Amino acid sequence: MRRAAVSLLLAPLLLTPALAGCTSGAPGELDLKVGGPFGARPTIVFPDAKPMAGLQVDELAAGKGEPLRADDVAIVQYTAHVWDGRDNRLVDSSFNRGTPAAFPMGELLPGLERALKGRRVGSRVIAAIPPGDGFGANPPQGVADGEELFYVVDILGAHRKGASVESRGGTLAGVRVGGGARPALAVPAGPPPATFAAKVLARGDGRAARAGQLVVTQYEAAVWSRRSVFDATWTGGGPKAFKLGDGSVIKAWDKALDGVPVGSRVLMIVPPAYGYGRAGHPEYGIKSSDTLVFVVDLIAAY
Template identity: 30%
Template sequence: MSRRLRRLPVLLLPIVLGASLVACGSDSGSDGSDSDSSSGDALHGITITGDVGKAPKVDWNGKLDVSKTDSEVVTKGDGDKIAEGDQVVTHIWIGNGATQKQAYSTYDEGQTQTIPASSDLNPVFKDAVLDQTVGSRVAVTATAADAFGESGNPDMGIGNKDSVLIIVDLIDSTKVLDAPQGKEQPAPSWAPGLTTDGDKVTGLDFSKAPKPNGKLLSAALIEGDGDVVKKGQTITVNYLGQVYKGAKPFDESYSKSPASFAIGAGAVIPGWDKTLVGAKVGSRMILAIPPAEGYGDQGNAQAGIKGTDTLYFVVDILAAS
């Protein structure tokens, strides 16, 4: 299940989630300016203009020649400071410093990208997000190898010997709960029991649960006291999934870190889209998902799920934006 919980395009995964890359540390540039343009030392004479939230205009100063990662705040926002664990709504622009051409832009895609603010982010990207303020535009210059790894990013037209300019607009941020927050509710008769360790769910107990009835079912075990989740939002959750009578979970996030993904947009199995839209932030949901609303007749062999298996999930909704 976790492999379907990534909303970021494949093109952006290495630069944002590059924990596995052997990347150099980042040397921060200036600590910010209230100006709407910049051509400071970190940018090697490059000038960036335009309003945050709109596609930037970049005037290159010839070929970008860099040997290390550097960052500079082009426009300093007056919003909240972004802290570890926040869910951050961004626009991202990437240019090839060798060709002085745009390589990628979320503005062209017509949608923002939501990422987790974490010290585990690729060092090239981390300084553009953590401890910055909402409303800011931050620029990063780096080698392609530091940004994407030894192969560069051929899909973006960026070779491994090229340099890159990355512009990150910090549009909004949402605090992520540590655990469900709300009022406990009686468990429905169809639901399995929960095995827990503090706030973490470690498994499901089907010893007293009836056989699945083939219907898509959902209920709040904890009714959250936050906002209602809307279609198209990005939600951050902890979850555990187990097939009916399964001996152990086939996937879970409680022992790792919460997952973020678009909801109601086809990014996850239909049963999640249909049950989590309309739930409240802070809720702990229990779901029973028949094959037709899960992985269909083909199942998911990699996860050990057969085409006849009913899936049960516990989902803690920790944030939505």
């Protein structure tokens, strides 16, 4: 469960004319160069000119994996620049942070959505995005109104809305989890345990998740005292991705998922000290005294 909101929203190859194969606008003789292999930080040499008008897109490497569909969560490495024909400054880069990013399809900038939809895992896509297909009149810090963006995006993975781990279900401290593709939490009456506990209900055979990695999950969460679910990705739009070990998820997740192989289903009992602490989580009606219950499917780790 995320603690706070996430930030902004990826052999040398030569592109001349610039952004050939664009989705709109005529290609121009702009000597734009994007170098480096898929999955590695790209080198970009901008021309001394602004891009052509309109959204322009090209695929520099064609992947052979699954195509991105509406509602998928794409896992990407990316870099984003302002393309102004002067300093072409860097705005954001997952390569620099050392961890891939999650791009939920259907929630991206319009130009980025059009550039990535239908592209296959393993593809490197570049896009020059005009303001009307980008942040519009309300850009975030680091981007000024009216500035053009340039993205390089490497698509590492795609995860479907219904992704799940098959399990026979199980119990922990009286909490029951049903089996099947989508688990169902049943919290018993009475007071919760005072200590944190976690149990792997189904152990996968993938790589072990480690601190510093981006993990892709499905989960269902309940407040013990109310015996009711307050959040569930299976009904909330699809998988969610979080980075382990950097404070972006509650302490329980860092503790329970570290070392667990991909393909596992994990059940957690989370007292306040391992959850939202004294602050609680007012958005979900969680008080400082509330013990929580999570069942988490570990779909992937990057």
